[in-house]
Amino acid sequence: MATTTSTALSNRTRLLGFGLATLAAIGFSGKAILVKLAYYEPVDAVTLLALRMLFSAPVFLIVAWRHAGNKALTQLKAGDYLALLLLGLLGYYLSSLFDFIGLQYISAGLERLILFLYPTMVVVLSALLLGKPFGRKEAIALLLSYAGIGVVFFDEINIQAEHLLLGAGFVFAGTLTYAAYLIGTGETVARIGASRFTAYAMLVACAATLLQFLFTHPPQALVLPMRVYQLSLVMAIFSTVLPVFMLSAAIRMIGSSHTSLIGSLGPVATLFMASYFLGEELSPAQIGGAALVMVGVLSLSLK
Template sequence: MDTAISHPLSKNQVTLVGFTFALLAAIGFSAKAIFVKLAYVYPVDAVTLLALRMAFSAPVFLGLALWFGLNKMSPRLTRNDWFAVVGLGLLGYYLSSLLDFLGLQYISAGLERLILFLYPTIVIILSALYFSHKIDKKTIIAILLSYAGIALVFLQNITLTQTGIVLGSLLVFASTISYAIYLIGAGQSIARIGGMRFMAYAMSVASIATLIQFAAIHPLSKLQLPLQVYELGMAMAVFSTILPAFFLAASIRKMGSGRTSMIGSIGPVTTIYMAHLFLGESITALQIAGSGLVLIGVLSISRH
């Protein structure tokens, strides 16, 4: 009888696997805006749509949180850890998602993804303001390039007479600030608790908060929606929430957070092309130029 011999993966194979996971995560997260815009064709509001996304994804994260809680090998959480999980979960996954969904009612999927992609610049700026971290000239130039790119895409959307673009952009930018604050605050907690465990707890908190909000402001009759909305909500939960979260964690384990974040920069590009393919959003030279400036700026900060 033949005996199977397992060989460890080579360094190149590990990198390829990590790259594949990072790419799938970036595409999955980018597709969220597409699902949201497709759902808004039907009579559904942001709170209800977000509740559907969280309701479909909550069992996975609650199950994962329970597994970590019962695992005796996991470090025991202190009261401060729980405060961090609840506070940052509400800030980074609940509030940020709600503001993003509200903003997508008014702006294109491509512009939304570019604004969200500014979060590294906001992390730098907030760190400088609150922790007295110095910003060198190269970083300042990178930040200016990023916001110049957003300005180009923003102006192009205005020329297309898109209504509510200012409100939508401000809502998504507020979402980006919320997520940046979450990243700054989550660093120590993630180091102590573990990335996947922290994410499971934080997402569980956000899911519960979202469902409570829906129950508080909407009657159950609001759930009488076309089947297509439920299908899009399920797709959003599976392909733009659950799977990307696991792909991202797997990629970081394979090749580290630095390389993973670099590959994630493909997100805005994939959103623009998916928006063109599925939503009929135009791709113009001005949009490409603006996107290029944002990518150059953010990548420069990431490498710094």
């Protein structure tokens, strides 16, 4: 009887974990759709990112405050604060800024596929900087992934060639900075904890974004249509705060491997949402290119 109850609870936990991982993947993917919808209004990338961070900051402040008051946690050292500063700027500030700028020029579907390349960049950077093995399997995965991006990219040229390379370059730079951030997080996260790390690093990014806005924009730049504020708030809640905590909970329930595999739903969700909400064309070339990217990335994730 006890075994049956334990099995039922385990199955329920796994089911909940898969559900949270799926919702997190869809939530993160929805960010590109919300950004593109906001760009229909007179708002630039820095202002939009500042609004997203401003609406997200209170939640991360509460989480950080709770951790700061917990004396049972490991006390942070000077090196930890430096790591949080550098990683917060790299992973949540620069990566997001490049992504938001790139979305001014390219489709949401192509943006999500380029972002999905980050595991391939982690492999390449790890090989170049840390001397980690890079073999035939990794080479085939990279070939498939970037061939898929090439297919989608050249298909996009037929739709909109102007500034396509510029936009893709910015998103690629955001993906590269995120990959570098991931390489640097391992030891820091293990030492101070994932939730505390995320809250502190996000607050660093919030501060950097708001400072950039204050130094580059006049106060009247915040006089925007109400729709921009509504989309920014939705983005902060459903594409930033909730997915972050749902992803963390999913990893605890079903493990990082299963969670990362479910995350591959992201590009597919973005393609269909972009077609429905933005009217972006969903061509056979895009579907085929997306399939190549997912096969390449998933082969690395499975490893």
